[in-house]
Amino acid sequence: MIRMSNVQKRYGREFRAIKGLSLHIRRGEFVFITGPSGAGKTTLLKMIYCEQKADDGEILVNGRNLSRLRRGSIPYLRRNIGVVFQDFKLIHSKSVFDNIVFALRVVGTPKSDTKRRAWDVLRRVGLQHKINSYPLCLSGGEQQRVAIARAVVNDPAILIADEPTGNLDAAVADEIMSLLEEIHVRGTTVVVATHNMGIVHRMKKRVIRLEDGKCVSDTDAPDAFELDEDKIALVKPSVG
Amino acid sequence: MFVQNFSYFIEEGFRSLRHNRFMSVVAIVTIGFALMIFGAFLIVYSNVQQITDGWIQEVEVTAYLRQGISDDAADEIKKRLWENREIASVAYVSQEQALQRFKSEHADAAYLLEGLTNNPLPASFEIGLSKEARSREAVERLVAKLGKLPELEGVQYGEEWTKSLLTFLKILRLLGFILGGLLGVAIIFIIANTVRLTVYARRDELAVMRLIGATNWFIKGPFLTEGLLQGLVGALLSLGLLFGMYHFWLPRLQASAGIFFLQSVPLSFLSVDMLLWIVAAGMLMGFFGSLMSVGRFLKI
Ligand SMILES: Nc1ncnc2c1ncn2[C@@H]1O[C@H](COP(=O)(O)OP(=O)(O)O)[C@@H](O)[C@H]1O
Ligand SMILES: [Mg+2]
Numbered sequence: 001m002i003r004m005s006n007v008q009k010r011y012g013r014e015f016r017a018i019k020g021l022s023l024h025i026r027r028g029e030f031v032f033i034t035g036p037s038g039a040g041k042t043t044l045l046k047m048i049y050c051e052q053k054a055d056d057g058e059i060l061v062n063g064r065n066l067s068r069l070r071r072g073s074i075p076y077l078r079r080n081i082g083v084v085f086q087d088f089k090l091i092h093s094k095s096v097f098d099n100i101v102f103a104l105r106v107v108g109t110p111k112s113d114t115k116r117r118a119w120d121v122l123r124r125v126g127l128q129h130k131i132n133s134y135p136l137c138l139s140g141g142e143q144q145r146v147a148i149a150r151a152v153v154n155d156p157a158i159l160i161a162d163e164p165t166g167n168l169d170a171a172v173a174d175e176i177m178s179l180l181e182e183i184h185v186r187g188t189t190v191v192v193a194t195h196n197m198g199i200v201h202r203m204k205k206r207v208i209r210l211e212d213g214k215c216v217s218d219t220d221a222p223d224a225f226e227l228d229e230d231k232i233a234l235v236k237p238s239v240g
Numbered sequence: 241m242f243v244q245n246f247s248y249f250i251e252e253g254f255r256s257l258r259h260n261r262f263m264s265v266v267a268i269v270t271i272g273f274a275l276m277i278f279g280a281f282l283i284v285y286s287n288v289q290q291i292t293d294g295w296i297q298e299v300e301v302t303a304y305l306r307q308g309i310s311d312d313a314a315d316e317i318k319k320r321l322w323e324n325r326e327i328a329s330v331a332y333v334s335q336e337q338a339l340q341r342f343k344s345e346h347a348d349a350a351y352l353l354e355g356l357t358n359n360p361l362p363a364s365f366e367i368g369l370s371k372e373a374r375s376r377e378a379v380e381r382l383v384a385k386l387g388k389l390p391e392l393e394g395v396q397y398g399e400e401w402t403k404s405l406l407t408f409l410k411i412l413r414l415l416g417f418i419l420g421g422l423l424g425v426a427i428i429f430i431i432a433n434t435v436r437l438t439v440y441a442r443r444d445e446l447a448v449m450r451l452i453g454a455t456n457w458f459i460k461g462p463f464l465t466e467g468l469l470q471g472l473v474g475a476l477l478s479l480g481l482l483f484g485m486y487h488f489w490l491p492r493l494q495a496s497a498g499i500f501f502l503q504s505v506p507l508s509f510l511s512v513d514m515l516l517w518i519v520a521a522g523m524l525m526g527f528f529g530s531l532m533s534v535g536r537f538l539k540i
Binding site: 049051072075076077078079083089090091092093103105106107108150154 | 245248444445447448449450451452453454455456458
């Protein structure tokens with residue numbers, strides 16, 4: 001689903017944010033990207049949804065080579081990728097419901113379908129009673145649920161979340177993570193960047209750790225150890 | 241894409257106008273006045289043009305021959321002139337006939353000619369224009385052509401002031417291009433500026449649109465319609481102002497004593513064609529103005 005080989009990213013002339021990164025995320029996986037602040041997590045995610053272009057190396061997303069993608073095709077690639085941020089990025093002048101309807105309209109969903117689908121997805125994230133509220137009247141957790149609803153309403157193959165719980169307290173953060181887990185169970189490939197190690201440990205998923213723009217470890221889901229002794233051989237923390 | 245989302249673009253375009261009310265009104269009024277100035281200019285120009293065209297209908301061209309060209313040679317030239325499509329009739333007036341004519345027209349001044357041994361009056365052709373040649377351009381073209389014939393000494397047509405009017409028209413046309421260009425640039429700049437403010441006010445929304453996979457045209461659409469609407473409303477306003485001025489202000493001006501010239505000439509308002517052109521120009525400039533600011537903002 002996502003494959004990177006030897007990817008480099010510079011900001012300015014000198015500064016290298018990503019230094020020769022290779023990774024492979026399969027369809028239907030749930031992966032954490034961790035590492036200290038400034039390690040390059042956000043940069044890595046931005047390259048996946050074409051907000052930043054790699055300077056070197058190759059990135060394949062959903063079978064498409066991003067370095068060969070025309071600019072006009074980027075919107076269509078993004079319709080297959082839902083993105084969720086720490087600061088939610090909702091449109092404050094629109095109600096919860098209209099935020100979702102807007103996302104459907106932008107990609108050309110027929111008007112007759114938009115209401116039903118917006119309603120369905122808001123029920124999925126447990127916000128059916130808040131549809132007429134405005135984002136700034138909601139709690140952080142609720143706003144993040146709206147953002148997640150918006151990200152998945154078009155049924156993307158990939159969901160990317162950049163520090164989705166960064167602005168939330170621990171209990172709400174766990175709720176958001178289980179919502180992401182639900183979305184994963186339905187077949188979406190989920191990539192979450194976070195430096196919150198508590199969450200990472202509780203979720204027991206594959207963890208890719210970045211430091212200073214390089215991959216320092218790639219650990220498969222811990223339950224792989226417990227369920228199947230044979231897999232131990234396959235789990236090799238690759239360094240560098 | 242543009243057609244499919246048209247209702248959305250119109251809706252959003254109006255929303256921007258409402259949201260950005262003050263700047264939009266300022267822009268529309270400015271555009272209205274700019275186009276009004278240009279429209280007033282067009283009214284003056286088209287009326288002067290109509291007046292000259294009327295005079296041209298009655299123009300006769302006289303071409304004078306050089307001294308010493310025999311009647312036979314003149315006959316030859318006459319035949320050549322005949323071949324021009326613009327010429328309907330050619331009458332040869334010999335030196336002798338010219339003298340006779342002068343004598344009969346100025347009987348009381350016959351003494352002027354008494355001392356002369358040879359005839360000072362040149363022979364000439366009196367040329368009547370065919371129907372298709374009765375336009376400013378055709379007359380100018382024909383006169384230029386005749387001027388090149390070596391046997392002819394000079395070409396005269398119409399009254400002197402027809403000629404000055406034609407020169408005046410040329411200058412007006414040049415002024416029109418300059419004025420139109422300047423006003424056009426100003427209008428595009430004004431619209432680009434107001435649209436830039438809207439774009440800036442809604443930049444968060446635009447960032448979201450890009451993230452969720454909106455195409456560039458979808459993002460630009462509402463701003464382009466906003467500019468288009470500003471241009472359209474501004475153009476309509478200018479036509480309203482022109483119409484008002486033409487029907488209420490001009491009659492009073494004509495009635496007041498000083499302006500005799502305007503009283504004696506029948507004036508007309510802009511033709512439907514020109515009205516449509518002004519509206520189209522307003523919309524086009526609105527479109528390009530907003531394209532300029534929105535294009536710059538959307539570079540990834
Ligand atoms: N747009 C940018 N321009 C210049 N430097 C940047 C930019 N974005 C990120 N960086 C730098 O790149 C490094 C990696 O940043 P980032 O990917 O945001 O890390 P993380 O998300 O892991 O905190 C940081 O040192 C950061 O300062
Ligand atoms: Mg980050």
